[in-house]
Amino acid sequence: MRLSDFDQRLIALGALPVHRGRVMRVWLKGQAIDTGTRRRSSEHFLPLALREAVPALTAELDGLARIRSEHAGNDGSRLLVELADGQMVESVLLPRDGLCVSTQVGCAVGCRFCMTGKSGLIRQVSSMEILAQVVLARRQRTVKKVVFMGMGEPAHNLENVLEAIDLLGTEGSIGHKNLVFSTVGDLRVFEALPQQRVKPALALSLHTTKAQLREHLLPRAPKIAPEALIELGERYARDTGYPIQYQWTLLKGINDGDDELDAIVRLLKGKYGVLNVIPFNSLEGDDYRRPDAERIREIVRTLHSRGVLTKVRNSAGQDVDGGCGQLRARAVGAEQVVELRQRRVAIATGRATT
Ligand SMILES: C[S@@+](CC[C@H](N)C(=O)[O-])C[C@H]1O[C@@H](n2cnc3c(N)ncnc32)[C@H](O)[C@@H]1O
Numbered sequence: 001m002r003l004s005d006f007d008q009r010l011i012a013l014g015a016l017p018v019h020r021g022r023v024m025r026v027w028l029k030g031q032a033i034d035t036g037t038r039r040r041s042s043e044h045f046l047p048l049a050l051r052e053a054v055p056a057l058t059a060e061l062d063g064l065a066r067i068r069s070e071h072a073g074n075d076g077s078r079l080l081v082e083l084a085d086g087q088m089v090e091s092v093l094l095p096r097d098g099l100c101v102s103t104q105v106g107c108a109v110g111c112r113f114c115m116t117g118k119s120g121l122i123r124q125v126s127s128m129e130i131l132a133q134v135v136l137a138r139r140q141r142t143v144k145k146v147v148f149m150g151m152g153e154p155a156h157n158l159e160n161v162l163e164a165i166d167l168l169g170t171e172g173s174i175g176h177k178n179l180v181f182s183t184v185g186d187l188r189v190f191e192a193l194p195q196q197r198v199k200p201a202l203a204l205s206l207h208t209t210k211a212q213l214r215e216h217l218l219p220r221a222p223k224i225a226p227e228a229l230i231e232l233g234e235r236y237a238r239d240t241g242y243p244i245q246y247q248w249t250l251l252k253g254i255n256d257g258d259d260e261l262d263a264i265v266r267l268l269k270g271k272y273g274v275l276n277v278i279p280f281n282s283l284e285g286d287d288y289r290r291p292d293a294e295r296i297r298e299i300v301r302t303l304h305s306r307g308v309l310t311k312v313r314n315s316a317g318q319d320v321d322g323g324c325g326q327l328r329a330r331a332v333g334a335e336q337v338v339e340l341r342q343r344r345v346a347i348a349t350g351r352a353t354t
């Protein structure tokens, strides 16, 4: 007998679904949960079944993660979430019922301005650990939007992220365009997303229109030219009907010049997307700076007047020293993270042996 997707997911959560005519009974840790009457088709039946099974399933998710600390800020609250093996990730409660979740502990892309990138990849976050972040946040307040913009590169943990997106977009009752997959851009993403029954909105971390500079800032991102990335994004936006969010972490003297603005207008004007400018959130001991407030306003004014829809986004919770990965780094010791990274690079390049 072929198990339905829904049954498979219940089993993955540790539950055993048994269909009895028009009623389904879910066995969870030796307890029976009757999930109501089957309606005309299993399509109709599924949400009702899960709604009734949810209290037990969330108890199951409890074993996967717990909130270790909460840090309130003006623009959002950051949660430091401890996973069962002691690893830590960050989730951010965003304004307007949004939640930002982490998809990896660490990240292999190594963006120079990102604290998460400094530790390299430590491990993948499972689909259930991603869901556990949503469940923990939902205990605090409503969550209607989930953005995959926390620690990690979703394209490098594609199977788990897509499974979490599918569950959140079906049984989790989150509108598909309110699930936002944020990536540096990877061909596997453009192949996989159009095949999904739950197609998330897409955020592309562009940061510059210059291929060489992008390779420097995002050292281990796939080498796709910015123009090509925008073309791929545009196709996905037209297919899904959701505009692309182009992410631009704004670094003083690096990617805030008039030459970049001219190129942005050339590449993005008329495209189905919005440019999100994120002023750099400073890291301890880093050389990068954000432009001053007047330059940021000028950039937005200029791009708007030249036909590119542009918004300033602050990385949430920055007033609590919570830029991506910084809470975790503080918890495990920022210096330790950087040292570990430097050591790994030294070993890889033959400058150290152990
Ligand atoms: C943390 S990443 C996670 C998702 C995915 N890896 C990506 O890069 O799109 C989400 C966004 O945070 C931004 N970001 C990372 N570190 C930042 C910092 N120190 N200041 C401002 N934005 C930052 C990145 O540029 C990226 O657009």
Ligand code: SF4
Binding pocket: 107, 108, 109, 110, 111, 114, 115, 116, 117, 118, 150, 151, 152, 153, 184, 324
């Ligand atoms: S910005 Fe995204 S891709 Fe780059 S290191 Fe941070 S998490 Fe990874």
